[in-house]
Amino acid sequence: MAFAGIGRGRAPTRAGVDRLRAEAMARLGRLEFRAREVVEGMISGRHRSPFRGISVEFSEHREYVPGDELKHVDWKAFGKFDRFFIKEYEDETNLRCYLVLDASASMAYGLPDPGLPDPPRGKTALPKFEYAALLAASLATLLLRQQDAVGLLPLGGESVRPLPARGSRAQLTALVAALEATVPGGRAPLPTLVPEILPQIKRRSLVCVISDLLPSGADDEAAYLSAVRAIRHRKNEVVVFHVLHPAEIDFPFRDLTTFEDAENPESRLVADPAAVRAEYRAALEAAIARYRKECLAAGVDYVLCRTDEPVDRVLVPYLAMRG
Amino acid sequence: MGLSFLNPFYLLGALAAAVPIVIHLINRRRAPVHRFPAMAYLLGAKKRRARQFRLRHLVLLALRTAALVLLAVALARPFLRAEGAGAEAALDPAQAVIVVDTSMSMGLKGDTGDRLGAARRAVLAAIDRLGPGPRLSVVTTDPAPTRPDGSVEPAKPLTLDVASVRREIDALRVGYGEADFKGALLRAYARLAESPWGRREIIVATDLARHGWEPVSLLALGRVDPGIGVRILDVGAAKPRNVAVVGVTPPAGPLAEGVTARVTARIANFGDEPVRGLLVQATIDGRKVDQRFVDIPARGEVETGFAVPLDQAAGAPGLHAGTVQVGADALPQDDVAWFAYESVGKLDVVVVDGDPKRTLLAAESYYLAQALNPERDGQGALIVPRVLTVDELARADLSKTRVVYVLNAPTLPEGARRRLAAFVERGGGLVVAGGDQVDPAVATRELYASGTRLLPGPLEAPRALGASGARIRVAAADHPALAPFAGSGARLFASARVLAVLPVRPPANDPLVRTLLALEDGTPLLVERRQGAGRLVYLATSADLGWTDLPARAAFVPLVQSLTLALGVADVGRPEPAHVVGTPRELPVEGLAPGAVIRVTDPQGTVHALAAPETTFARVSRPGVYRVEAGGKTSAFVAATPRAESDPRRIDEAELLARLPRDAVEIVPAVERPEAGGSGGRPVQARQVDLSFYALAGLLLALAAESLVGARR
Secondary structure, eight states: OOBTTBOTTOOOOHHHHHHHHHHHHHHHHTHHHHHHHHHHHHHTTOOSOSOOOOOOOEEEEEEOOTTSOGGGBOHHHHHHHSSOEEEEESSTTOOEEEEEEEOSGGGGTTSOOTTSOOOOTTOOOOOHHHHHHHHHHHHHHHHHHTTOEEEEEEESSBSOOOEEEEOSHHHHHHHHHHHHHOBOOSOOOHHHHHHHHGGGSOSSOEEEEEEOOOOBTTBOHHHHHHHHHHHHHTTOEEEEEEEEOHHHHHOOOOSOEEEEESSOTTOEEEEOHHHHHHHHHHHHHHHHHHHHHHHHHTTOEEEEEETTSOHHHHHHHHHHHHO | OEEEESSGGGGGGGGGGHHHHHHHHHHHHTOOEEEESOHHHHHHHHHHHHHHHHHHHHHHHHHHHHHHHHHHHHHTOEEEEOTTOOHHHHSSOOEEEEEEOOSGGGGOEETTEEHHHHHHHHHHHHHHTTOSSOEEEEEESSOOOBOTTSOBOOOOOOBSOHHHHHHHHHTOOOOSSOOOHHHHHHHHHHHHHTOOSSOEEEEEEEOOBHHHHTTOOHHHHTOOOTTSEEEEEEOOOOOOOOEEEEEEEOOOSOOBTTOEEEEEEEEEEOSSSOEEEEEEEEEETTEEEEEEEEEEOTTOEEEEEEEEEHHHHOOSSEEEEEEEEEOOOSOGGGSEEEEEEEEBOOEEEEEEESSOOSSTTTSTTHHHHHHHSTTOOTTTOSEEEEEEEHHHHTTOOOTTEEEEEEESOSOOOHHHHHHHHHHHHTTOEEEEEOOTTOOHHHHHIIIIISSSOOSSSOBOOOEEOOSSOBOEEESOTTSGGGGGGSGGGGGGGTTOOBOEEOOBOOOTTOTTEEEEEEETTOOEEEEEEEETTEEEEEESSOSSTTTBSGGGSTTHHHHHHHHHHHHHHTTTTOOOOOEETTSOEEOOOOSOOTTOEEEEEOTTSOEEEEETTOOEEOOOOSSEEEEEEETTEEEEEEEEOOHHHHOOOBOOHHHHHHHSOGGGEEEEEOOOSGGGSSOSSSOOOOOEEEOHHHHHHHHHHHHHHHHHHHHOO
């Protein structure tokens, strides 16, 4: 991440770091505006949302005409009347979406830090939480525009306040305010908290899990996947946005460094980055591959997000893929 | 096999091996803390890589430590000695100061070249035998430089660069001076005293010529370290024949145009066989002017003279350089000797006749004019007199006149008196002669009591000395004006009588006044007084036959000639002993203002400058004529080779050992090649394997491996 005043080989002062952290938070404060920018850019030239709602409120039958989808044929009526009838529902277009946002301490990674190497020239990496918040706000903006309901379920962090799914115009403001009020911190294992959040999610909803999925303590990859499957099991459509900082992916450190677990300071390791880089990257890439594979097997969409990639550049291909 | 080191102190550098370890520990302690979320993957990687990581770091640490240790070992110059090698040489490497005799006698040539060449080869062979890694320094027997406190400067610092020492020895040349063994040995001892460990040795290559060692008595100095061996390589065993020009007496007397001067030279035979029919030649300014054939007995010496016609040899008045030389022999450096002289042109002499007569013969100036130019020849004559009257004196051109005679003048006009006084102050010579026309009271008033002093003292009343007159005696035989009357020459005055005098009474205790001739009763007859740059002379009798018969006697002509030349030519041509090469020369310059530049041009044409009051010229390094320019005047001095250096006689071994620390000294014949047998002193025959190369190769390998391992990321 390129920060003014911090260059390669120059140790920033504590005051400088504090100032830059404040700047990062100030950027988060303009979240609504930035999310709108992202969405405006995405939907220019696109006229319908890729997200479709499915309502349970039955309206009436009508006779089948060629071109109707077969999945909407009422087979019971066919048994009775030996004719094809199509079921029609009321409130068909509304969708409930829950944004499950990881706000644990590990998501704070990427804030200005003297030990963090500069990104390659021309690249700018956002802190993970700032990126996740921007992603959530962008999705909320997109869904609210098409009259869908959006709720927020933050995991961990300070000033955490769940936001029930609503489709009102004021929902975006409330959601952005909740995101801005959230300070990542502490431990918030998705696997542990899933039993708590599941009752808050109505069945057949769209659930967007935004997390770094980094194992910590007993919460390993399997636990994360189990939690995702549990959400999926309730006939929810699930999308996992796996947010990682480029320093976590590329491991560009050079000098001998004492690495300290962001969520467990007692876990420390003095390592020569050059010596462990290859092994580390291999382990991380294997983990990403496993997440991708298991998500696919469970019918869950998996999207890897590098925080040095703009949000729209991540969302547009994904949404295009959904068609 | 035994391992040893040439420079064991460099092994202390191995302590630097601790540096990478310390750096490693410091870096480890100072590793910055970085909060990192993906610790699970990092820990997993670490577990797998832990052993490899630790091994890599240990390998790097070991390679860096090994590189430093190998560097220290390489600098310490390790070597292996074969069994049976001398224990002495197995110790530290030799530290030696090479003393090379570069005195003139080392130029003696034999069948294989000169002695210095033999010394050079012997020294190089001796260096080869010193074993590996000797530390060396070279001094010559040239006069040792001294410090302000009088002690000698040590020899140059010892060096491991044997190649540069060899080049320095190859560049040595035979000098023209004497050997200063005492100074050279003290310099060598002083240098080795600063390195009090290991084998220390002074290697002297010399012809053992007696004269060089005679002043040496190191034991008497009490400053000799018996722990330092002295090995003397004798390169002077052969006894070649040597003939030398050991002295030249430059031409003396009036060295003016037209004079035939005489140069004498002494030729010495230092060999044990007589020399017959040896050709000796004299040259002036490079042109041969005379030659002689001489026979010289064994270990004998002869003197021979040369006639040098100055009108032919000396092309122009001024400074001239000449040589006397014999045919080249084994020591060419002493086959030629130089001399120098300054000649002048014709002397312009004015004779003021105070009593001119109608006939020349009766004139007061007749005898004097005849004596000044006996041959009456204007071409070949040295002195060209002009006879003037008192009145003509006031108008005469005295700019080129060297001497003025004023004869029996009753009075001189004030203008003439002032011109004469200025003439004397400038360096001219004035001779005033008495006579019957001179009134002592008037002469005293005008020529002494007035501001223009032209007499050495007041005149007294004239005095007759009887019919038989008074005899003349020489009062200052050493005066240049009376040089013809030295010794038996004084008898020339025996027949002369003085019948009357007009005595002068110089002030008592006047250091500038000197009586040259006197009468039997002590009455001063010829009195000189130095005045300014010139001189006044008063003759207390007449210059014609009026008061004395001296003008008609045999002594008159040489007296007048000699007096005129002494007054007119001053010190020109005065013989002076030659200066010896190698010793500082006090330059004959006086009265220079501080800072005035003195330029000395040596025989090779190199100009050396000194600033007054420094008048000591130390660079007399070659024989020949040195021209000195100072204060607008030019003079010269001659430097000659030291006679003793021509004498090839050698000092006995016993006598030499008595002058040196006997236990530490050995005298050995010089060996020029290692395979020629003989040790040349302390042999070092052990087979040695220098391990420095292996240590350096290991260092390079360690560095390459470190780069390879360190580059793996």
